[in-house]
């Protein structure tokens with residue numbers, strides 16, 4: 001699938017559908033808090049499976065009870081594309097099942 005950088009306006013419009021997500025420099029970003037360290041680890045593993053399925057990978061940071069993602073698209077020079085939003089929506093779909101907030 002060809003991917004193209006999104007304009008600032010497109011990014012802002014799409015972010016309205018993703019509460020909790022923001023543009024951090026040139027990356028989409030969100031931090032989740034969980035109820036325990038183990039729950040945070042489980043979310044990381046689940047995100048890793050989604051990322052491999054999509055062949056699109058965020059920078060994932062695991063804290064004690066936090067998981068932080070930042071993502072852009074390397075193949076277009078580090079711009080935000082629809083693939084980044086697709087990943088964000090997929091993560092939003094699974095995060096509540098882990099008690100993430």
Ligand SMILES: C[C@H](O)[C@H](O)[C@H]1CNC2=NC(N)=NC(=O)C2=N1
Nearest residue numbers: 055056057058071072073074075
């Ligand atoms: C070969 C493989 O398809 C590419 O390296 C994929 C893997 N994951 C990726 N992840 C991200 N965030 N951007 C990419 O351009 C990208 N490319």
